[in-house]
Amino acid sequence: MTADIWDVIIVGAGLSGLSAAYLFKKRNPKLRILVLEGKDRVGGRTVTSEIPAANGVDHWDFGGQWVGSTQIHLLELIKELGLETYPQFNTGKKVHHMGRPDAKVRTYRTSIPALSPWVLMDLTQILWKGGTQQLSECLAERVGWKNVRLGSAVTAIWQDAEWARVTTNTDTLLCRAVIVTCPPHLAAKIHYEPALPSQREFLTQNMPVGHMIKFIITYQTAFWKENGFSGEIVAGSSTNCPFSVTFDATSPSGNAALVGFIAGKHASQWSSKEAGVRREAVISSLVNYLGPEAASFIHYQEKDWANEDYSGGCPVNVMAPDNMQVCYSVGYSEMQQV
Ligand SMILES: Cc1cc2nc3c(=O)[nH]c(=O)nc-3n(C[C@H](O)[C@H](O)[C@H](O)COP(=O)(O)OP(=O)(O)OC[C@H]3O[C@@H](n4cnc5c(N)ncnc54)[C@H](O)[C@@H]3O)c2cc1C
Structure with a gap:
């Protein structure tokens, strides 16, 4: 055990x-x-991540x-951190292919139908220049990199009335409080030793995480905009189409790209296929919805969050029915320093 005593140890640098x-x-x-x-x-x-784009590389x-x-x-x-933001491009025709397998592919220009993903998610506003990871990097800078230990997975937290001991893969550290x-x-x-209140254990064991594969495809030009499309596709009826949604992801410096999500049951089905097969299916669906230009891409890159250590899925955990009630009954005072 190291001699240092910390006021607060925080588990996770997200x-x-x-x-x-x-x-x-x-x-x-x-x-x-x-x-x-x-x-x-x-x-x-x-x-x-940096990936190949029309003007070289971009984020x-x-x-x-x-x-x-x-x-x-x-x-x-x-x-507060002085980061720059920009609005999501969403002008032009949106493609909607939902319903039965033989449903017609429809296009619309407004946020109708009311199930537009942007309306549902209320994420219409902004993205930030240079990417979201820089927010954490800025925070780590302000907290002091010496106070952030990477490659330190916490395996156990022991506590008595006064102290908590946090065990990682390399060390055991003493502190007054722990935030997980x-x-x-x-x-x-x-x-956790002693065990945390049973409702808290029940809660964490009953909040499964989602499964999503996110992909970015870069192009020489944003051909969809030139053809009057916004880049937004909502697809749910074709069994050959892996993705549920795509959007325009052209960077602030003008490098053309689309972003898409293979989500939920589609992620489970398509994650077991070879990467090349998945990519081909994504591209041929884009050709189907946006035109033949979709086949001439610069770079395709995807990330399956189920395979990422210390994440194991995404975007978030969901509460099973009735869990909200359990959440409110967790006796936080019984958790002592944690
Ligand atoms: C593909 C995708 C798209 C998303 N889109 C959006 C969006 O557009 N808008 C939005 O608001 N949200 C979105 N989200 C969700 C958003 O990214 C998360 O809600 C948010 O980043 C969670 O931050 P966090 O710090 O709570 O958790 P995390 O970012 O998961 O941070 C937890 C940290 O704990 C670390 N950790 C885990 N176990 C241990 C351990 N035992 N010891 C030490 N460290 C450990 C992990 O490595 C991680 O760094 C998306 C997520 C994904 C993956």
């Missing part, structure tokens, strides 16, 4: 963990805060990407 660390540091710069992260990077379910997000008007804390943080910010299905894998 947006939740790093925001918590940043808030503590702002309120009391003297607090000894340590963030422990299992991955070799910060950002958790936000990750930004795209393979995790969380959009922010909407109800995400007030995130919007405030983006402003990993997704519920992974928080459930940490060993």
